[in-house]
Amino acid sequence: MGYRLLDHHYILPTPAGAFYSVAGPEQDAPRLLLRRMLSGEMSPRLSLPELMRWTGTGTAEEALEMLYYVQSLGWVEGFATARQAPQGALESVLPGLLAPLSDNGKVLLADPQGFHVASVGFNHETTVELSAASADLATLYERHSGLLRHNMGLGTGAWALVDAAGNSRVGFWPLHIADQRFVLVIVGVPRLNQQALTELVWALLKRYAR
Numbered sequence: 001m002g003y004r005l006l007d008h009h010y011i012l013p014t015p016a017g018a019f020y021s022v023a024g025p026e027q028d029a030p031r032l033l034l035r036r037m038l039s040g041e042m043s044p045r046l047s048l049p050e051l052m053r054w055t056g057t058g059t060a061e062e063a064l065e066m067l068y069y070v071q072s073l074g075w076v077e078g079f080a081t082a083r084q085a086p087q088g089a090l091e092s093v094l095p096g097l098l099a100p101l102s103d104n105g106k107v108l109l110a111d112p113q114g115f116h117v118a119s120v121g122f123n124h125e126t127t128v129e130l131s132a133a134s135a136d137l138a139t140l141y142e143r144h145s146g147l148l149r150h151n152m153g154l155g156t157g158a159w160a161l162v163d164a165a166g167n168s169r170v171g172f173w174p175l176h177i178a179d180q181r182f183v184l185v186i187v188g189v190p191r192l193n194q195q196a197l198t199e200l201v202w203a204l205l206k207r208y209a210r
Contacts, residue, residue, distance in 0.1 A: 005051070005064060009078030010043040017075030018198040022175045022205075029055065030070050035209070037076070038202045043083040086203040093203055094118035100196040106187035109200075110134040112180050121187070130170075134183035137172050175201070178209040 013021060013034045021034035036054040037044060044050060052063040070076050086093045098107040099120045108119035108127055114135030119127045137159045160168040173184040173192075182204065 005046065005048055005067075009046050009080070010082045011037060011046045011076055011078050012043045012083055013037055013198055013201075014075055014077050015193050015195065015197040016073075017070065018201040019173075019192060020075060022177055022201055023173075025176045025181070029066060030073075030075070032056070033066060033070060034075060035205065038085075038198075038205050039209075041085050041206075043079065045082070046078065085206055086199050090203060090207050091118065094200070095120045097196045097200040097203065100194045101184070101191055101200075102186045103189040103191060104187065108185045109175075110183045110185060112138075112182065117182070130185050131183075134172050134185055138174055138181060138183055141174075175204065177201075177204045180208060 017034050018038070021031050021038070024031075033054050048060055048063065051067055052060060055063045055066045057063045057066065067076070086097065094109060095118055098109060098118060099105045101107050102121075104121065106121035108122060108130060109117045110131035111117050112135065114132040116127050116131040119131075122130070141159065158171060158173045160171040162168055168190060169187070171186045171190055173186070173190075175182045175184055184200075
């Protein structure tokens with residue numbers, strides 16, 4: 001198959017692509033490509049030499065094939081102008097990025113030890129207890145990951161408390177940033193298809209992956 005690179009675009013992962021890039025600890029080629037798009041202060045301009053560097057492939061055809069693959073999955077999008085990474089201290093940036101991810105604005109981010117990094121919409125006691133619960137669930141998943149990931153073929157480490165119709169009431173999504181596992185906790189209907197999710201992942205990679 002022949003590919004044509006639209007090298008006048010600036011490129012970033014979509015919210016789905018940003019989520020995939022940190023949804024697991026495995027270092028597969030698509031995940032590394034998506035993370036490298038979020039490694040700078042600005043969205044990178046698409047070019048063949050840069051694409052080959054991101055993918056680590058030996059030929060232009062292989063690099064273009066990888067880009068086509070992630071594009072076909074809806075994991076990347078192009079822009080006519082460059083986009084800037086979230087600016088300012090992480091503690092001040094995070095609340096504005098968390099709130100759009102739920103229909104009722106109740107979202108928190110917990111660190112690997114079960115302490116909250118940032119939260120919106122919760123009182124202090126609920127924030128502390130949900131953060132602790134996120135660490136317990138992450139440990140539970142790791143304990144049974146052989147069954148869930150390999151035997152059952154479930155490619156996600158997310159957990160949810162659901163109602164009788166199967167709708168999530170509280171969801172826990174792990175985000176693997178460098179060698180740390182954060183957990184995104186959302187009460188209500190999750191809205192992970194927001195640009196805020198891409199910016200959240202970008203901000204966390206800026207802080208912890210360097």
